[in-house]
Amino acid sequence: MKRAAVLGAGSWGTAFAKVLADAGNDVTLWARRPDVATAIREQHVNPDYLPELRLPTAVTATVDPADALDGADLVVIAIPSQTLRDNLGDWATHFTPDATVVSLMKGIELGTLKRMSELIVEAAGVEPDRVAVVTGPNLAAEIAAEQPAATVVACTDTDRAARVQRAIATRYLRPYTNDDVIGCELGGAVKNVIALACGMAHGMGFGENTKATLMTRGLAETARLGVALGADPMTFAGLAGLGDLVATCSSPLSRNRTFGEHLGRGESLEQAQAATRYTAEGVKSCLAIRDLAIKYGVEMPITEQVERVCHEGLDPRVAVRALMSREPKSE
Ligand SMILES: NC(=O)c1ccc[n+]([C@@H]2O[C@H](COP(=O)([O-])OP(=O)(O)OC[C@H]3O[C@@H](n4cnc5c(N)ncnc54)[C@H](O)[C@@H]3O)[C@@H](O)[C@H]2O)c1
């Protein structure tokens, strides 16, 4: 049995704590708010996120990161990507030597354009081969309901990846390993941007042809960026690429797709933010991904248009016209 700390008691942190407990680990969730920590500890529910989920008794909670991290061999982080750097300073001093630090986050840091695993290495001083990424078609509510799914554990240290794989395997979650951390993280971050585009398409009343086109061409631009950054192109055909893209772009449970729907119906960024409560990572990450594309000289036309709709007030219908009138190309 392992001791796991899950830092972040939102939708995915809470569902993942259940996965870890069901896989046989002792789990301490770190929550920001005392009332959430108390409810998890005493009633085994998180009233703010996935309130219908009854957590196993092997899950406890605290607001003190030192308590959560005490003796943890697995440190799992599930907070919004843009808040990671600020939190790592507080947390890193409590990391157990040789603990594996697992990122569940799917975003790119604004300004530095770093992936979350890079940020953990840089800001927490953790060696790169101690950082793993868990990513795949894993909508939190479906995992919490024990609907069967697979996921990927990406780590440059293949033995460590296999240890994390064993530590999170349950009857409803089947983890695969992969040593392509760059590709797995990019797949997770960029699919959120493509899900925003699919949501916009849905909000504008377009059907499956439009969404399939966005998913397919979205995957093409994701793979182009990935290859420029050193990823294995095959990763994008796997769970962290195609798998997560399809789940997120197709599901009304996706916060990114839902956010896009609001924009597609003609709402402003502020109206969409007011109507949605949970983290939609693509809204901020589209800026960083657009900047990465510019930096590496990669064409990412869908990402470019999503950024314009989200941050420059472009009408999504004008974005569609821009995409459809690009110069003809071969596939
Ligand atoms: N929800 C999913 O289905 C899912 C699945 C896979 C990956 N992810 C990824 O997991 C990460 C977390 O997403 P989530 O779904 O749990 O989000 P969420 O919106 O459900 O919860 C966010 C959590 O982070 C906390 N938080 C917010 N601001 C913070 C700050 N400044 N410092 C510390 N904590 C803060 C909130 O209190 C909350 O507990 C994201 O990167 C997301 O892309 C989510």
Ligand SMILES: O=P(O)(O)OC[C@H](O)CO
């Ligand atoms: O709800 P979303 O849009 O953040 O997507 C959730 C997960 O990343 C799906 O794998």
